Amino acid sequence: xxRSKKCEHPRNMIEHNHEAYLKQKKAVxxxxxxxxxxxxxxxxxxxxxxxxxxxxxxYCDGFVLPLAINRYIMIAAAPNGTSQANLISTLFPDEPAMxxxxxxxxxxxxxxxxxxxxxxxxxxxxxxWPLPGFDALIHSTIxxxxxxSSSAAIEVAAATMVEGLLGIDxxxxxxxxxxxxxxxxxxxxxxxxxxQFASVFGKKDHLILIDCRSExxxxxxxxxxxxxxxxxDTKVQHELSDGSYSNRxxxxxxxxxxxxKKSWREVSMAELEAQQDHMSDVVYRRARHxxxxxxxxxxxxxALARGKTHEVGELMAASHKSLRDDFEVSCKELDIMVExxxxxxxxxxxxxxxxxxxxxxGSTVTIALADQAEAVMDEMRRRYQEETxxxxxxxxxxxxxxxxxxxx
Ligand code: ADP
Ligand code: MG
Numbered sequence: 001x002x003r004s005k006k007c008e009h010p011r012n013m014i015e016h017n018h019e020a021y022l023k024q025k026k027a028v029x030x031x032x033x034x035x036x037x038x039x040x041x042x043x044x045x046x047x048x049x050x051x052x053x054x055x056x057x058x059y060c061d062g063f064v065l066p067l068a069i070n071r072y073i074m075i076a077a078a079p080n081g082t083s084q085a086n087l088i089s090t091l092f093p094d095e096p097a098m099x100x101x102x103x104x105x106x107x108x109x110x111x112x113x114x115x116x117x118x119x120x121x122x123x124x125x126x127x128x129w130p131l132p133g134f135d136a137l138i139h140s141t142i143x144x145x146x147x148x149s150s151s152a153a154i155e156v157a158a159a160t161m162v163e164g165l166l167g168i169d170x171x172x173x174x175x176x177x178x179x180x181x182x183x184x185x186x187x188x189x190x191x192x193x194x195x196q197f198a199s200v201f202g203k204k205d206h207l208i209l210i211d212c213r214s215e216x217x218x219x220x221x222x223x224x225x226x227x228x229x230x231x232x233d234t235k236v237q238h239e240l241s242d243g244s245y246s247n248r249x250x251x252x253x254x255x256x257x258x259x260x261k262k263s264w265r266e267v268s269m270a271e272l273e274a275q276q277d278h279m280s281d282v283v284y285r286r287a288r289h290x291x292x293x294x295x296x297x298x299x300x301x302x303a304l305a306r307g308k309t310h311e312v313g314e315l316m317a318a319s320h321k322s323l324r325d326d327f328e329v330s331c332k333e334l335d336i337m338v339e340x341x342x343x344x345x346x347x348x349x350x351x352x353x354x355x356x357x358x359x360x361x362g363s364t365v366t367i368a369l370a371d372q373a374e375a376v377m378d379e380m381r382r383r384y385q386e387e388t389x390x391x392x393x394x395x396x397x398x399x400x401x402x403x404x405x406x407x408x
Contacts, residue, residue, distance in 0.1 A: 068202025
């Protein structure tokens, strides 16, 4: 078979945990060869993300400050000369999917392939249709159910794979928005823009400050070699029957209308306090979270941009308390994990810790001194396990680059 010359896109080099990256890449290529009987042409790696601060304010015109992390969805792919896409995921080995590329994609079984169908439909809407046929093998190292956004990573990986297939580069922002649309329309999840933006715009040694009002992303230097980001999956996800997420959204909308403002970005704490008597205690506390969290996220970005990593700890603690007490989206397990990190404290190498993601379970995010990170993880694991009886999944990362495409 004729193979194209090796040509690595220089977009982002991933150094942290590079061995694991190379191991995953090798496994994906081998599995592709095993499944499809030929070598892949392209290898795409799309990272997942964790949000450092700025929680539950993406739908309030706020700011979020995620980083892309060293866990990836990888896709190995090659053209197959037909008019169909053959998709295999190592996560669902018994559920291969086939998509006809000369018909309008529709959601269907298997469910996991809907994220990719949605992405293909996005290209159709942009006029790239029918697409040439291809085979694709999907593999992930993103922990399941940890709230680290594997769905966005699979969308961004698929969209980047299609760019390779077509030999085009679409505008990165439009690519992220195409992926968000796939999640809305084909998975039925009305997500914000953070996850897809983080996977696309992730930059080695940088955080991504996303302005959810203007939908603009800005890279904030986070290159301090002396710190690591620790992600601790509590391994619990409480199913709440009261539609908590839509409740919270509704309460913030009520508050904004009482305040008579069009956007939360126009609301100061003084203005909120002046209206306190006109809203219920619950609505007031929800609003207080939004106003203070928007402020904290901007302050955290500014502190980090100046290399003042130590100043972020207090902001992270205040964020957690606000989510726990005012927004009421934490849970016992998240509190235990965060308190375990707080108890270790600065002397033990912890600079800051908070819950991350939607809440009611999932993960916490902690900034720790690199030379003490192993000990911090051990101690967090020990304390959490002692108090809950649950073995958590804890790992460390640095900020890695966004999605990359390699021609093999
Ligand atoms: P997350 O917080 O990880 O994004 P979601 O429920 O939004 O959680 O998305 C998880 C879904 O994404 C899975 O149920 C599956 O449908 C899809 N998915 C994630 N990883 C893979 C994978 N490796 N292969 C196929 N589908 C995947
Ligand atoms: Mg998701």
